[in-house]
Amino acid sequence: MSAEVFSVFYQFADVFAFLILSAAGLAIVFGMMGVINMAHGEFIMCGAYVTVGLVNLGVPLAIAQILAALTAGLIGVAVEFLIVRRFYKRPLDSLLATWGLSLIVTQSMLLIVGSAVRGIGTPEGSFAIGGYTFSTYRLVLFGCAVAVLGGLYIVFMKTRFGVIARATMQNAAMAKALGARTGRIYSISFGIGTGLAGLCGALYAPTMTLIPTMGATFVVESFVTVVIGGANVLLGTAPAAVFLAMIRMALNASYGQIIGQIGMLVAVILIIRVLPEGLSSVLVRRGR
Amino acid sequence: MFKLLEGPQTLGRGKIFWSCFLAVLAGALTYPLFADSYDVGNFAYFLIWIFMALGLCLMWGYGGMLSFGQTLFFGIAGYGYGVLAINMGGGTATIAALALSVVLAMVAAGILGYFMIWGGINGIFFGIVTLSATLVLAFFLGQTAGPEWHIGPARLNGFNGMKGMDPLAVGDFYIEGSALYYVMIALIVIVYLALRMLVNSGIGNVIVATRENPQRAEMLGYDVRKYQLLTFVIGSGLAGLSGALYTSWGQFITPSSIGLPAAAMPIVWVAFSGRSDLTATLVGSFLLLFGFQTITVYSQQAALVLMGALLLATVMLAPQGFVLGIGKLAADWWSGRRRRDDSPVMAEAGRLQSEES
């Protein structure tokens, strides 16, 4: 019996980790700036490619993953400086600009790198409980997702940066008047967002085939989690991920991945109709 | 009723504009007489996508609803046409398949639109919910390679796509080549003029009013949700028309015409052209499709990089659209030369100012 309970938890943890890791970066950027980064998937792809490249050069996996996340974060800061910061007053245009960037990056990668890159394989290691075998790496991913949430809690609730960032989120003009350098806060937040996207790609790189269009695999999950969760990563994204993971897990187990994804989408569409008040309060403030 | 062809919601009026319109139309109609049939077929191919662009222009430019789901409805009608044409057999039944598949796309848009609009979704969320639905459909169709995925004799066939449906036909006469080209021209003229009349009508007034200030529109007694849903269904139906024509034209459709990067293309065309005007969208989309197709022959990736760069350049340099901007400059120059009456110019200046603010 306990083996079955663990098996259910394992499946939940697997989906939950995927949702949190793919959505956290997007949610931070949305929460802070009201911008949806349509190139989110490309930052995930960037994290994956850097990881695999470094591992192929002989760098240990864990270090390669950290470096990959940092790389994506630094590129994010540059993108914020060059493109995104012009659009904070025009959120719809920021979507279009980052989508344009996404097209350029994906297709250039296809031109330069081609479609196939030698993968690195999932780290070995499994354990058995009862009659079931579980992959250790999947649990590591769950641990990472929880660590990301914990880390964000510490950064945004316990540090000086976090206080200023939350003040900026509440009322940017007032924070600026009180001396917060909001431009810099936005750069750092965007960097944290894309760094987390890079981390997502780095963590999932060993488990999947690397292609320049791989970002698309993650974006639906990240979009729907943010739509349900709204602007607050800790109070919105995390509960949304728990909720969606339960739906997804139940459907995956009975009907397979694709029905799981369709079911999740249908659930999201039903929720936005049934709870317009709960969502619209967020939407009116941020969604325009 | 034809008075509605001109109005505050559409650029272009008077003898000069309509003379140009007729001249372009005459050129388009005589084109097959002195071009080889391969080129005519290619031209018909560009024209297929114009409906999708005009539909997005209506939703986004006039209605203020930025839908990223044009290829969702393109795909529903495209696959719908395939399934129906295979199941109902060829011949004149294909015309019914075309009509039914467009209706199917509109019904799907009605359902999705109802949940989003009545749920109060707007702004950027409208885009990402529609895009999510689009990508899920593309992923789903990509997974249907197995023989168990069929509707009647029509196999969905996964990534390789569905094929084997008949093209549009009347009896034994297949609508292909020049005939298809003329059908496209006729449909575009009808759709373009009908949309001009729609946006200049009372309904069009409410559609733009809802974009400008939904609360005020409601305070004038309009149920703005119904008008938004109507706009969404019409715009999506036009995407569906493109999809059904596409399947009929090539006798195949694959999930790649739904997912990324295909979903971004209508956005690029309409943003680049100028979303707030139907004529600018018509002209600009045609130019972009022509350019894209020319480059795709050498490298599809390079063509897509260019599309991405154009989208980025548009929002950074000319958020109202390049074609519209150039058109307005030309019109101002022309009217400035013709008469020194400054009252319409003032109105135009007011418009430019408030667009910048």
Place this chain on the structure above:
Amino acid sequence: MSLVEVKGVSKRFGGLTAVSDVDLTVNAGEVHCLIGPNGAGKSTLFKLIVGLYPPSQGSILFDTVDITKERPYARVQRGMSIKMQAPSVFKELPVRQNIQIALQERLSGAERIAEEDRLLTLLNLGPDSDKLAGALSHGQQQWLEIGMALALKPQLLLLDEPTAGMSPEETFKTGELIKSFNAEGMTVLVVEHDMAFVRQVAQRVTVLHLGKIFARGDLESILQDAKVAEIYLGKTHAH
């Protein structure tokens, strides 16, 4: 005969009670002024009547029909229209089209154009009818919005601070305009701070204070009420 009956209506926003157990009757054919210091809940009450907020408690009747659960557009179709506190027009559309959108359900063809011209002249917007509404001055936008509200030919016209940003002459003219429409049978409910304006138009006055009805009656008795003077001069609050 009462046209609007607000019965025991409260509105809470989180911990704040903006409107508390308010009863208000507006009789058909009168000009009724709602006055009170800032934060008294006047605009909230307006939004409750027109349906932009659902009440936390209580019910609202229009022409004896309970409209508490109706959406705003349905209430407008029943015969009310509102000019809000902040100008709310279609900024990117020409002035004439703004009026047209308000008129088109009621009139069409030459009749509509004649009525557009009449309203534009009445509101001194004739020369600016081709300008975009967003290019008008604040005061002109107020006029335009009043024009859109009038274009519906409502039974009940709700005006939230119609004269804010207007010169004394313009304010007076607005007052005369309201009186002329009232003479044709339109019921008017106005929120206003300008006492000269209230004196000019009001037939009955209700004073709202801290979300509650503080006093009501005809204009003279309200103006002579010492307690009303106190809340305006702030004597009941030792700041």
